[in-house]
Amino acid sequence: MDRKNVIQIxxxxxxxxxxxxxYAKLQGSRSSNMYYVNFTKLVYSTFDIKSGNRDSLTPQELNIISTSEMIINNELEKTMSKNIGYKDIFKKVKKRIREFAIFIKN
Structure with missing residues (x-):
């Protein structure tokens, strides 16, 4: 995957x-802006990737991050459409990322 595709994702x-x-603000979240950081940290910590400039990451790391971002996007879209609570949505996303980690590590 090239850098242009990674940026698009x-x-x-x-x-x-x-x-x-x-969505989270409407449900009463007072720190919903932290979700940008929380989702990024989730991916980086799950796959033991050092945070920093994405230009310095390996192609494999970029592919893992991009796939994880697609999973996050799909899971958010799916669960928000079902009107699930924002805390439960984050838990579901976290579970999906961990399942992906197990899949690629085996």
């Missing part, structure tokens, strides 16, 4: 997170 994910932030 990240932009799609951040647009969805923006929707999720508003």
């Amino acid at each position: 990240r932009n799609i994910e951040t647009d969805m997170i923006k929707n999720f932030v508003e």
Whole structure:
């Protein structure tokens, strides 16, 4: 996956997170803006990737991050449409990312 595709996927994910932030605010979240950081930390910590400049990451790390971002995007879209609570949505996203980690590590 080239860097241009990685940027496109990240932009799609951040647009969805923006929707999720508003969704969480409507449900009473006072720190919903932290979800941008929380989702990024989730991916980086799950796969033991050092945070920093994405230009310095390996192609494999970029592929893992991009796939994780697509999973996050899809899960947010699916669960918000079902009107699930924002805390439960984050738990579901976390579970999906961990399932992906197990899948690629085996």
